[in-house]
Amino acid sequence: MSTGTRGEAIATFDLGAVVRFADLAVQGLASAREEIDALNVYPVPDGDTGTNMYLTVESARGALREHLAEADGEPDLRDALQVYAKAALLGARGNSGVILSQLIGALLRRMGQGGPEDRSATLMAEGFAQATEAAYAAVGTPVEGTMLSVAKAASIAAAARAEDPEAHLGDVLKAAAAAAREALARTPDQMQLLRDAGVVDAGGRGLCVILDAAESAVTGQRPMSAPAPIGAHAIPTPLPTGDLTEDGPAYEVMYLLDAEDDAIGGLRARLGELGDSLVVVGGDGLWNVHVHTDDVGAAVEAGIDAGRPRRIRVTHFAEQVTRARQKRSQGAGSRGGRAVVAVVAGDGLAGIFAEAGARVLVGRPGLRPSTGEILDAILASGAEEVVVLPNDPDSLSVAEAAAAAAEESADVRVVVVPTRAQVQGIAAIAVHEPGRAFDADVVQMTSAARGTRHGAVTVAVKQAMTTAGPCETGDVLGVLQGDFAVVGSDLVDVATAILERMLTGGGELVTLVGGADAGDLVERCESWIEANHAGVDVVVYDGGQERYPLLLAVE
Numbered sequence: 001m002s003t004g005t006r007g008e009a010i011a012t013f014d015l016g017a018v019v020r021f022a023d024l025a026v027q028g029l030a031s032a033r034e035e036i037d038a039l040n041v042y043p044v045p046d047g048d049t050g051t052n053m054y055l056t057v058e059s060a061r062g063a064l065r066e067h068l069a070e071a072d073g074e075p076d077l078r079d080a081l082q083v084y085a086k087a088a089l090l091g092a093r094g095n096s097g098v099i100l101s102q103l104i105g106a107l108l109r110r111m112g113q114g115g116p117e118d119r120s121a122t123l124m125a126e127g128f129a130q131a132t133e134a135a136y137a138a139v140g141t142p143v144e145g146t147m148l149s150v151a152k153a154a155s156i157a158a159a160a161r162a163e164d165p166e167a168h169l170g171d172v173l174k175a176a177a178a179a180a181r182e183a184l185a186r187t188p189d190q191m192q193l194l195r196d197a198g199v200v201d202a203g204g205r206g207l208c209v210i211l212d213a214a215e216s217a218v219t220g221q222r223p224m225s226a227p228a229p230i231g232a233h234a235i236p237t238p239l240p241t242g243d244l245t246e247d248g249p250a251y252e253v254m255y256l257l258d259a260e261d262d263a264i265g266g267l268r269a270r271l272g273e274l275g276d277s278l279v280v281v282g283g284d285g286l287w288n289v290h291v292h293t294d295d296v297g298a299a300v301e302a303g304i305d306a307g308r309p310r311r312i313r314v315t316h317f318a319e320q321v322t323r324a325r326q327k328r329s330q331g332a333g334s335r336g337g338r339a340v341v342a343v344v345a346g347d348g349l350a351g352i353f354a355e356a357g358a359r360v361l362v363g364r365p366g367l368r369p370s371t372g373e374i375l376d377a378i379l380a381s382g383a384e385e386v387v388v389l390p391n392d393p394d395s396l397s398v399a400e401a402a403a404a405a406a407e408e409s410a411d412v413r414v415v416v417v418p419t420r421a422q423v424q425g426i427a428a429i430a431v432h433e434p435g436r437a438f439d440a441d442v443v444q445m446t447s448a449a450r451g452t453r454h455g456a457v458t459v460a461v462k463q464a465m466t467t468a469g470p471c472e473t474g475d476v477l478g479v480l481q482g483d484f485a486v487v488g489s490d491l492v493d494v495a496t497a498i499l500e501r502m503l504t505g506g507g508e509l510v511t512l513v514g515g516a517d518a519g520d521l522v523e524r525c526e527s528w529i530e531a532n533h534a535g536v537d538v539v540v541y542d543g544g545q546e547r548y549p550l551l552l553a554v555e
Contacts, residue, residue: 013111013120013169015077017217019068022061022084024213029054032209039202049202052094052368052394056101057210059091059370060084081108089401090372096147096203098371098397099135100210103151106134120169125162128155128176137280138397141272145191147203153183154211170219177211184208196465249275249292252415253299257287259307267306274298288404338434338441339381342389343369343399345422346516348544356429358389364546368395374402379410385438387445388416391425393482415442420482421454422543423511423553448555453505455480455498455552457491457521491521495550496528502554503533510536513543513551521549 029036029050036050067083068075085105092101110127114120132155136142157179158172184204188195216222259267264287268280275293289309293299303309340358344350350360359377361369378386386406390399396418403414415438419425428445436444456479460471466484471477478486478498485501488494499510510529514522526538543551 013124013218015075015080018077018080018084019064021214021217022057022064024217025057025210026054026061028209028213029057029206032205036202036206036209039199039205048094048368048394049096050206052092052097053100053203053206053210055370056088056092056097059372060088060104063087063091078112081112084108087372089405090370090375092371092398092401093368094394095397096206098401099138099147099203100207101371101401102134102138103131103207106131119162121162121167121172124169124172125155125158128158131155137268139279141276141278143191145187145189145194146201147207149187149190150180150183150201150204150207154180154207170215173211173215173218177208177215180204180208180211249294251294251296251299252290252292253296253312254288254290255300255303255309255312257289257303257307257309258285259287259303260285263306267302270302270305271299274302337383338385338387338438339378339383340387340389340429340432341374341377341381342425342429343374343391343395344425345392345548346543346545348542349422349513352426352541352543353389353429356432357434358429363392363395368392369398371398371401371405374399375405375409378402378406378412378414384412386412386414387432387442388414389419389425389428389445390416391419391422393420396420413438417442417446417449419449421452421456421551421553422545423454423513423551424449424452426511426513426541427452427553427555451555453481453502453507453554455485455502455554456548457495457498457550457552458548491519491549492524492528495521495525495552498552499525499529499554500532502552503529503536505554507536507554509539509555511539511541511551511553511555513541513545513553515543515545515547515549515551517546518549525550 033050033054036053037048039049061084064080064084064087067080071079085101085108088101088104092098107124107127107130110130111120111123114123128151132148132151135148135151139148142148154176158176161167161172161175164171184200184207187201187204188199191201194201257267264280267289268278271278271280271289271291271293274295275291278292279290280287287307289303291299300309300312340353340356342353342358342360343363344353344360345362345364347362350362353360359381361373361377363369374388378388386403388399388403390396396416399416403416406412406414417428419428427448431444431448433441433444458477458479460473460475460477462473464471466477466487468478468484468487471484471487476488476491476494477484478488478494480486480498480501486494486497488497503510510533512522512525522540526540529536529538545551
């Protein structure tokens with residue numbers, strides 16, 4: 001691919017540049033991962049954006065190196081790009097890793113489509129635009145002041161620079177990286193929580209590291225570093241995790257859509273009004289549509305108006321789900337039966353889920369499973385129907401990416417029940433019944449998870465301003481439905497305060513899951529329930545999870 005007359009000797013997009021980028025991206029994120037993790041100002045050590053992004057690019061680099069080592073003769077650039085992009089998706093961890101893999105996949109796909117007469121500068125700019133569109137589509141409900149804003153600024157700058165016929169690839173990358181750094185510095189102005197916390201967006205900071213690596217790989221020059229967090233003495237504020245909504249739309253609608261590209265903007269807008277968790281991805285006339293909504297008919301009609309929907313699947317809508325299941329079961333091959341794959345946070349929890357028949361993947365903060373690991377578990381089950389329980393908000397998007405990959409690569413139907421807490425997963429697996437119809441089983445598991453009010457007790461590892469007030473290092477934090485509700489100094493006092501709030505709304509069953517550092521906390525909570533809420537049943541588990549001495553649920 002030519003870079004233009006002036007830039008051909010200066011910046012070339014070739015296999016060598018790809019390999020250099022792969023190395024520099026890993027090196028850059030390895031150096032910045034702790035800084036990026038620290039930008040997640042959650043007062044418990046769950047902020048692992050930098051780690052997730054690092055592990056994503058490390059997985060991609062490993063696959064690329066293996067591919068090149070095994071290649072016969074001169075390796076092909078397009079094959080290398082495909083290998084890297086696919087490995088980034090399969091190695092993606094957490095929301096930040098999934099979004100990054102979407103950006104990388106769309107960008108490299110466009111670069112791989114170029115011919116010898118195409119300007120690499122133009123291809124790169126078009127790739128940036130498509131990557132940004134893919135990332136926004138993957139999120140569904142984009143929020144400004146995040147890595148999406150940084151990606152958009154980079155793509156706009158790349159497009160503007162590429163308009164100059166004298167601009168070469170290095171010029172475009174330099175413009176994109178500079179614009180990303182400027183956009184990162186603006187993220188606190190776009191999101192009040194970031195400004196209050198005195199930091200820039202963690203995912204955006206990671207993306208700047210990636211773009212700096214790309215610029216350096218092509219130009220050989222070391223880019224400027226990204227801006228440091230603002231307000232060094234500000235008190236951090238926990239950022240929303242997306243798991244604070246107790247009730248959501250009742251149906252999950254998915255279908256493939258044959259439609260012209262210019263019809264998709266209107267489709268996204270219409271579906272966005274009907275529900276949430278919106279994802280519309282694809283291109284070249286074929287799209288994959290996913291939305292959570294209460295109005296199934298309107299969601300399907302939106303697809304009909306835009307083009308031709310097919311392979312329609314509706315979770316919680318028995319007739320259509322059954323038809324989809326019957327259609328998929330034709331030619332099911334050697335697969336059969338049903339399996340449950342669960343992401344668990346401790347050895348004790350692993351035993352609980354395994355005893356209930358689930359295939360378990362241990363996923364602690366900082367060590368959550370990748371898309372590829374969940375995909376491997378799905379395929380290794382040998383089942384034609386698989387339910388995935390992510391049991392963690394940061395593993396939800398990873399599980400959905402694995403489910404999509406499984407359905408594309410194998411004749412297996414996968415549904416992700418959106419469990420955002422370990423205790424929701426316990427409630428779901430408790431009502432799992434392999435003998436009932438798949439759609440009915442998923443409905444029961446989803447209903448059980450949604451009907452479970454969940455809480456937790458943990459200890460702050462940093463100063464922060466929470467929704468329950470300021471906390472200091474070492475304070476005990478009570479979490480209710482994913483949000484901070486109590487700040488105190490005693491584990492038992494905080495735990496019983498959370499229990500009292502949860503039981504005020506009624507409840508027949510309390511589940512207590514003790515962590516690795518629980519001590520006698522579970523026993524004292526059980527005694528408190530018996531003394532203050534007679535008639536409420538209590539189930540106790542030894543979960544062994546780190547960082548959370550107690551997980552709670554009320555049903």
